[in-house]
Amino acid sequence: MTDNTPQNSLTLLGLGDMGTALARTWLAAGHRPTVWNRTAAKAEVLAAEGAVTAASPAEAVAANRLVVVCLLDDASVGSALDGIDLTGKDIVNLTTGTPAEGRARAAWAEARGARFVDGGIMATPTMIGVPEAGGYVFYSGSRALFDTHRATLEVPAGARFVGEDPGHAALHDVALLSAMYGMFAGVSHAYALTEGEDIAPEDLAPLLSEWLGAMGFFIGNAAERLTSRDFTSGVVSNLAMQVAGSGTLLRTAEEQGVSAELISPYLELMRSRLTADPAAHGGEDTAGAITLLKR
Known part of the structure; x- marks a missing residue:
């Protein structure tokens, strides 16, 4: 039986670590979510905390208009919702x-009479x-879906709508995560360089944090240059100089x-930009190298 009362206003499919955290936050806010998980024991734990359990995805979906899916991967979403009205x-x-996958899943859902929003969790x-x-x-x-359910979606974490293209949430998610891993790579290299020296990691840590914070200006600077396609105005440290200096990093x-x-890989990307046309690119900001990544 469908129950769309405020206290039972959503269904949640998937109770891994993230799904469980979502469910508990909604419960704490006064919602009474209907939950389903392939391993039923996880749902039973939440039942003791006030959630409604469903024996199948179909039963869970039937319970509420708003259906939140937090499963392992896109194939799991298709499998869980296969054949359900x-x-x-x-x-x-x-x-x-x-x-x-976000765009394809949106088309799949809309063909079945549903509205669809894709999400990328930055937490x-x-x-x-x-x-x-x-x-x-x-x-x-x-x-329209986002506006209808925004208050509910904002209970677990902030909500940022990034457009009606269903693929843009995942694209923003992966773009930020890619930048994060790039930073992790640089930090890991820095620690490896000093490993075994009389330099304590605890002493290097604040220096790394301070330096990376100071270099954060590159983010906005690169955005402006990619928009204007002007890679030469106001350059402080040009590409030719940085490529020349990169040898010191490699020798060290x-x-x-x-x-x-x-x-x-990043040093080689800068070198490729320079060697393609030293006269044209030598005086550029390094943001010009970004253009080489598009295939």
Whole structure:
């Protein structure tokens, strides 16, 4: 039986670490979510905390208009919802996926009579329900769905709508995560260089944080240059100089017995930009190298 009362206003499919954190946050806010998980024991734990359990995805979907999906991958979403009547449902997919998967899943849901929003969670499970932790979720797809359920979606974490293209939530998610891993790579290389020296990691840590913070200006600078396509005005440290200096980074890594595999791809990208036309690119900002990455 469908129950769309405020106290039982959503269905949640998937109770991994993230799904469980979402469910508990909604419960704490006064919602009474209907939950389903392939391993029923996880749902039973939440039942003891006030959630309604469903024996199958179909039963869970039938319970509410708003259906939040937080499963392992896109294939799991298709498997869980296969053959279920989605007419009139609002599907919010918080399963990690690619932009293409988000667009395809939106078309799949809409063909079955449902509205669809894809999401990209920029938080760990421990950040869910903790506003001061700064976690949030990117959403894209049906603006009408997002506006209808925004108050509910904002309970676990902040909500940022990034457009009606269903692939844009995943694209924003992966773009930010890619930048994060790039930073992790540089930090890892820095620690490896000093490993075994009389330099304590605890002493290097604040220096790294301070330096990376100071270099954060590159983010906005690169955005402006990519928009204007002007890579030469107001350049402080040009490409030719940085490529010339990159040899020192590589020689130091060799001297320290450290692989340069984490930094050499970016150094090589800068070199490729320069050697393509030294006269044209030598005086540029390094942001011009970004244009080489598009295939």
